[in-house]
Amino acid sequence: MRGLTGLALVGLLTAGAATATVLAGAREGTDAIGRRAAPQVVRSADLYFALNDMDAQAANLLLFGADPDFAGLRGQTLDTYELSRARADTDLQRVAEAVVGDPAGQRAVQSVIGELGRYEGRVARAQLLEEQAHAAAGKPSAEALAAYREATDLLRQRLLPAVDEVTAANAATVERIYAAQRGDLGAGWWWILVTGLLALAALGILQRVLAMRFHRLVNVPLAVTTLLTLAWLVTGLTLASRADHQLVVAKSNSYDSVIALGRARAVAYDLNADESRYLTDPARAVAYEQSFFDKTQSFARVDGAILGTYNAKLAALADTHRADLGTVGFGGFLGDELRNITFAGEQDAAERVLTAFQAYQRDDRKIRELNAQGRLKEAVTFNTGLAAGQSNADFGLLATALDDVQAINQHALDRAVAATDDDLDTATAVLGGAVLAAALALVALGVRPRLREFA
Numbered sequence: 001m002r003g004l005t006g007l008a009l010v011g012l013l014t015a016g017a018a019t020a021t022v023l024a025g026a027r028e029g030t031d032a033i034g035r036r037a038a039p040q041v042v043r044s045a046d047l048y049f050a051l052n053d054m055d056a057q058a059a060n061l062l063l064f065g066a067d068p069d070f071a072g073l074r075g076q077t078l079d080t081y082e083l084s085r086a087r088a089d090t091d092l093q094r095v096a097e098a099v100v101g102d103p104a105g106q107r108a109v110q111s112v113i114g115e116l117g118r119y120e121g122r123v124a125r126a127q128l129l130e131e132q133a134h135a136a137a138g139k140p141s142a143e144a145l146a147a148y149r150e151a152t153d154l155l156r157q158r159l160l161p162a163v164d165e166v167t168a169a170n171a172a173t174v175e176r177i178y179a180a181q182r183g184d185l186g187a188g189w190w191w192i193l194v195t196g197l198l199a200l201a202a203l204g205i206l207q208r209v210l211a212m213r214f215h216r217l218v219n220v221p222l223a224v225t226t227l228l229t230l231a232w233l234v235t236g237l238t239l240a241s242r243a244d245h246q247l248v249v250a251k252s253n254s255y256d257s258v259i260a261l262g263r264a265r266a267v268a269y270d271l272n273a274d275e276s277r278y279l280t281d282p283a284r285a286v287a288y289e290q291s292f293f294d295k296t297q298s299f300a301r302v303d304g305a306i307l308g309t310y311n312a313k314l315a316a317l318a319d320t321h322r323a324d325l326g327t328v329g330f331g332g333f334l335g336d337e338l339r340n341i342t343f344a345g346e347q348d349a350a351e352r353v354l355t356a357f358q359a360y361q362r363d364d365r366k367i368r369e370l371n372a373q374g375r376l377k378e379a380v381t382f383n384t385g386l387a388a389g390q391s392n393a394d395f396g397l398l399a400t401a402l403d404d405v406q407a408i409n410q411h412a413l414d415r416a417v418a419a420t421d422d423d424l425d426t427a428t429a430v431l432g433g434a435v436l437a438a439a440l441a442l443v444a445l446g447v448r449p450r451l452r453e454f455a
Contacts, residue, residue, distance in 0.1 A: 004206040005447045009440060011199035012229065016436040018195040019236040020429070022188030026243035027424040029181030030250060034417030037174040038255050040098045042410075043091050044167035045262030047112075048160060049269050050088035055155050056273035057081035058123045059280045062130055062148055063380045067137040073384055088116065095166060104169060111162040119159060122151035138279055138376040145281060152277065160270075171259065178251045185244045192240060196233035203229060206447070221446030225439045232435055239423055246416040246423075253342040254413035260340075261406040264299055264333035268357075268402065271295035272395055275364055279371060279379060292364070300357060301331035311361050318354055337405065343412045349405035356398035363391040 060077050064070035096109045126147035133141035140148070203226045210219050274292040278285050293307045305313045317329040321338070325347065328338045334353060341347045363382070370379035383391045 008202040011202040015195040015199040018191045030420040040170040047091035048266040050084045052269040053084040059276035062140040065135040065137045108165040115159045189240045192236045221442040225442040246420045250416035257409040260333045260336045265402045300334040352401040359394045
């Protein structure tokens, strides 16, 4: 009897330890993704976006020159540049705080901090030289253009790759945690089941022996312990399954879309900057046009397309998609998102991104046509204009649509993390400990009178 009692107690303690370990690991893994690693990837992507927007506004300032027709837009563009600079500084500070203890991440952040200061200095010099030159719209002075070239080259060759390095490191952390946590939860579910069944078996054998030796049909404390253990087992398995489900929702359904959309947003601002660079620097126009198209393909890849045929090919694929939402014939970040629609409202929001992107691409071709016809000022006006139907206004609609669909996925990610926290909070741990303590006490209570009969 002492041996069977010890076995039952060990079984209960083992089942309790297994359950506590698995569920604590599940909460830690979900928090690591949802509250630490994933936000860092989002901040890094946001930093990438802010830097590109700064460069786009810097290019637009050169386009305006001293033309009085652009005086109002020039003031708005300066304000936007300052807002993006402040946003980049905030994102960089948060990223720096998060990489403490990560030597590679710290080196990348320090590189960004140093290069960002140099970039801002070159942009300021370009603006000063442009103001002194009193140049016509779309005709920046050679000195101002040279300073801007140094700035944008620094951004593209040093700053953005360093930000990408930080983003990639955080993204790799998310993938590593996710793979490990799903494996742990899969194995942990079986550990909870096996240890729980063993504890129930030990309790069953103990009750059987007591019934045979003492001719008692039911030992009430042990019967209650068995019911508690069964309820504990079912609850533990349910919580482990729910944690696994919420982890999938947080990572595969939400986080993957958040990151794809964050990168899409950053790329969109980068290609918008390329559009302005194309008009600002005719000597590099061909290179900027190719860069614009490369980023267009990153956003929504259309196989076999060139810049001149892209819009027509995308329109055909988009029409096919709208006829059957399950068919997505294009790739890129937008294609990835449209293949990962999960949440209420997400489909409509993603469709608005596609529609806005098509409108923006049509605007781009008009800008290039105006420029090719020698109507440079009209091209600058259409490129930078904020009136309905102008390029920057349509780009604003695209940016808003991207923000909307990203917000849906971010909200779902936050909900999944919060659901796991609610399931596996301190109250759950305390209740589990209390149930285990009660079960152990009930075993002792049920066996002690029988043992005393042998004394």
